[in-house]
Amino acid sequence: MSKISLNNICKRYEENEDYSVKDFSIEINESEFIVFVGPSGCGKSTSLRMIAGLEDITSGELYIDGKLSNNVPPKDRNIAMVFQSYALYPHLTVYDNIAFGLKIRKLDKKTIDYKVKKTAEILNLTNYLKKKPKELSGGQMQRVALGRAIVKESDIFLMDEPLSNLDAKLRVEMRKEILNLKNKLGSTVIYVTHDQTEAMTMASRIVCLNNGIIQQIGTPRELYTNPINAFVAGFLGSPSMNFIEGKVKDKIFYDDDNNKIISGVNSHDGRVTLGIRPESIELSKEGDLPFNINLIELLGSNYDISGKIFENKIVLKCDLEKNPKNNGELFVKIPLEKTYLFDRDSGDRIFVGEKHED
Ligand SMILES: Nc1ncnc2c1ncn2[C@@H]1O[C@H](COP(=O)(O)OP(=O)(O)OP(=O)(O)O)[C@@H](O)[C@H]1O
Ligand SMILES: [Mg+2]
Known part of the structure; x- marks a missing residue:
């Protein structure tokens, strides 16, 4: 009972x-x-x-x-x-x-x-x-x-x-x-x-x-x-999950300015919101997505770095030893297996990367 x-x-x-x-x-x-x-x-x-x-x-x-x-x-x-x-x-x-x-x-x-x-x-x-x-x-x-x-x-x-x-x-x-x-x-x-x-x-x-x-x-x-x-994705977690508005066409996710963000997305074509948590974004090498740093906050065990991928506002977490510079540029990768896709109108989740096991 x-x-x-x-x-x-x-x-x-x-x-x-x-x-x-x-x-x-x-x-x-x-x-x-x-x-x-x-x-x-x-x-x-x-x-x-x-x-x-x-x-x-x-x-x-x-x-x-x-x-x-x-x-x-x-x-x-x-x-x-x-x-x-x-x-x-x-x-x-x-x-x-x-x-x-x-x-x-x-x-x-x-x-x-x-x-x-x-x-x-x-x-x-x-x-x-x-x-x-x-x-x-x-x-x-x-x-x-x-x-x-x-x-x-x-x-x-x-x-x-x-x-x-x-x-x-x-x-x-x-x-x-x-x-x-x-x-x-x-x-x-x-x-x-x-x-x-x-x-x-x-x-x-x-x-x-x-x-x-x-x-x-x-x-x-x-x-x-x-x-x-x-809603749930954005409410739980600090800093919140990043959301990028855009669309999927032929398994590729583009932001609203038609910049290619990530390919291999397992979803049918249409308007979607891509979600990625700050800790899931990986620092990468030149040639990957450019990330323009706006603000670096030292939190003790790591940095929270706010910036933009193209015109999309993003927060990512970064280890202390990386030592990023204010107003600098980083290159980052959004790993497919850690992304979420949401319907842009209803907010319902339509895709989740395969590494999100419970
Ligand atoms: N005594 C009341 N008379 C009329 N409306 C009320 C009354 N108490 C709450 N409401 C309304 O009911 C809704 C829910 O309020 P509630 O107090 O349950 O929210 P809450 O989630 O506890 O918010 P908070 O985090 O601000 O405490 C609100 O829209 C509020 O305006
Ligand atoms: Mg209350």
Whole structure:
């Protein structure tokens, strides 16, 4: 039995003409770490809030532990939710913030004390229990917010962009902590983010959304190597996949200015978009495709180089020892086996190089 099951869930806010979420269907198994990812406004929070019971479901069915739950009040769903704004009570200590939900449930003092201390231990907050939120760092506040969720001992956690207020370094640390925590507790997690790195590193499966519609569901690797359309291909990966608009004629791909880019393309003639990831472009020798460098960014372990192949804007990754020069020219090769082709109108993938195995 699935832990959570969504069956053609739709949401239309009364004042809106359009649906915010359309036909959202997924079976989520126990202990999965599911990440909803997509651009701002694509319906991530709305979907999560419907599962939590904080938003009415317009149509479709939601099952939790096999029970039809569309109309079950949030407090009876045994779900813990963590919000982006930590939603801590500023006048209460860390201890009382964590204990709050248990006091409302009228647990006895001793049980509350035991649970709060155990939770603080898991989250390394033992030394902060007497402090107020304003005395804490962002990461510590975030841990208190997590503590308030954990202490309820729900087996489902819903998290809506819980790390977006933290600086980059803390974000990486908290990412690991949340994963450790999940493994320790064995809980099922649904995690919302618009950050593709978080999605790639944390998810057991990713649900990629655009305009309220699921584009693709799969493991991070599946979505990265086998994206179903140009949207998914462009959303996952940093820097994003490069796209060159053009056409195929007699197995040769030409850009829109009729420059020959690559031959041997296994597709029928027509208007297409060619996709190639920055790390898949190879530095080559004179006579291959000219690449005019515009900007070089040192990222520590490699360079990201922005430039153009003819008039097509391209980003590629390059090893440190290559030592490229600003405003210089490189020659590059686009390996056929690493290219993707997409229908220019629908964005659907129509070809994938043969080396993209899962
Ligand atoms: N309370 C509301 N009333 C009316 N429309 C809403 C409401 N909440 C969200 N919407 C609309 O529903 C759509 C989806 O919004 P949602 O908040 O789910 O997006 P999101 O993917 O979480 O975006 P973000 O990354 O910016 O948080 C948007 O078009 C938004 O304007
Ligand atoms: Mg949101």
